[in-house]
Amino acid sequence: MADIRTKSLVKRFDAVAAVDHVDIEIPEGSLTAILGPSGCGKTTLLRCIAGLVEPDQGRVFIGGKDVTDVPPFKRNLGFVFQRPAMFPHMTVYKNVAWALELRKWPKSAIKQRVAEMLRLVHLEGLENRSFRQLSGGQAQRVVIARALAPQPDVLLLDEPLSQLDAKLRDELKLEIAEIHRRTGCTTLLVTH
Numbered sequence: 001m002a003d004i005r006t007k008s009l010v011k012r013f014d015a016v017a018a019v020d021h022v023d024i025e026i027p028e029g030s031l032t033a034i035l036g037p038s039g040c041g042k043t044t045l046l047r048c049i050a051g052l053v054e055p056d057q058g059r060v061f062i063g064g065k066d067v068t069d070v071p072p073f074k075r076n077l078g079f080v081f082q083r084p085a086m087f088p089h090m091t092v093y094k095n096v097a098w099a100l101e102l103r104k105w106p107k108s109a110i111k112q113r114v115a116e117m118l119r120l121v122h123l124e125g126l127e128n129r130s131f132r133q134l135s136g137g138q139a140q141r142v143v144i145a146r147a148l149a150p151q152p153d154v155l156l157l158d159e160p161l162s163q164l165d166a167k168l169r170d171e172l173k174l175e176i177a178e179i180h181r182r183t184g185c186t187t188l189l190v191t192h
Helices: 042-050 092-102 107-120 136-148 166-183
Strands: 004-013 016-026 031-035 057-062 077-080 154-158 186-191
Touching: 004 042, 016 042, 016 057, 031 166, 042 057, 042 077, 042 154, 042 186, 077 136, 092 107, 092 136, 107 136, 107 166, 136 154, 136 166, 154 166, 166 186
Parallel strands: 031 186, 077 154, 154 186
Antiparallel strands: 004 016, 004 057
């Protein structure tokens, strides 16, 4: 777990300031939501924190360390995009195991961690399903499991509920809160 802090963060796209001198402090282990209308810079802020977008000014700190110039893969965070970003040619198991394989985890540890993550998101028994065989809610749960599998310090969720129907949105909101409670991972959720 780690806290998240930005100091005077600025990101412009041409003449538009998507993020304009933003200072935030997200305590370690917290579940925090950023609310705002579409187009107000929420996603850009998350992408700056993740290192997917380089800020024009300002600094990003994770766990007290300045990570502004640190590549995304070295920030030890999980990112869940608005649309479920699964590898369609892989099974549920392989999608969750992917991040662990990149980090060269032993096969036995990968198997154990994938099983643990699928239990956490209530998808045990679906390991061999493909992306096309999943509902929208199931696909989003797989992506959350994959983001949490490598034990990140921070979990960033970019409107993970926006593609779901109202009933599923309500269910997944509760599940995200429960996942946070069980993992203790500092979680920043963007929504509208």
